Amino acid sequence: ERLPELLRGMPKAELHIHIEGSLEPELIFALAQRNRVAIPYASVEELRSAYAFSNLQSFLDIYYAGASVLLTEQDFYDMAHAYLARAATDNVAHTEIFFDPQTHTARGVAIDTVINGLHRACVDAQKQWGLSAVLILCFLRHLSEEDAFATLEQALPLRDKFIGVGLDSSELGHPPEKFAKVFAKCRSLGLRLVAHAGEEGPPAYIWSALDVLKVERIDHGVQSVHDALLMQRLAQDRIPLTVCPLSNQKLRVFPDLADHNLGALLDAGLVATVNSDDPAYFGGYINENFTQTFAATGLTAQHAYQLAYNSFEGSFIEASQKRVFQ
Ligand code: HPA
Ligand code: ZN
16 A cells, blocks of 8 residues: 555645644653652553543643643753654654643743743754744633733744744633734734634634634634535635644544545645644654544545645745745
8 A cells, every 4th residue: 555655755744733742651751750740640651541532621631731841941842852853754844833831831931941942942953854843832712812912922032933823722612802902913023823713613713713813824623614605715715724633533523533524625625734733642643644544534645745735835934945845
């Protein structure tokens, strides 16, 4: 079978990866020891066995607990370096990495510690593997817009170390319009804009991410299939969707990978892409997302080329750079 080889070998961009979601249980334990942080699990195996989720919130609870071992700039560097090394072996040529500063500043970690550690790993990835890596700061939507503004203010002295902002965490009950003012401010600063929408939430959240927040890309967006007019809008405006199939399976957005609508999105002409979301928690990095999804749904080599092409089209790299890959 040649398709898995094609999927693994093709150059690709990853546009939806939460760096805290790349923290493997082994590294959680190593950092807990290094920093003398107590964690309520006796072993790596016991921690990994707790990774059984019923929805987004059940995952977020354990994901935030895992991030509590991160304290120093070196911790953030080590976490990002491990992800970037892994991405390089999956033939990722470019990656746009989400990070959640509020998860760390709430524990007393300075935002400079977070951003400087992650950024140094991105600089080194370019040197070591020729892998281009940039950062996108995500606001936690279960917190207030005031809190997001305070985070933006803390981050602005490091403005040259991240390219944009996103919106993540608990979707239901926290619609995009809750963050209208802070996204308008980010837009005026020339930051690139993305938001999670339509993972568990309704198509209305995708509409407001586009029309109120004015985002350039939708993270997940798989619920758009329930709204024909929205599908037309996404296709016409070539709004990329950063789809994460293994995440959707593990968080029960789809009962089974075979039920995933990635093929339907592509066949409707949408700029859908494949991404890993939180690979340490969902059982696979980007190539595993490609191979398992193709095996389960019967997508073809033509879909593979389209997805690789879409990943560069949907990225924030310069147009001149994109032509190198496309
Ligand atoms: N959805 C929302 N917030 C998140 C996710 C996700 O899939 N992963 C990490 N934070
Ligand atoms: Zn996500």
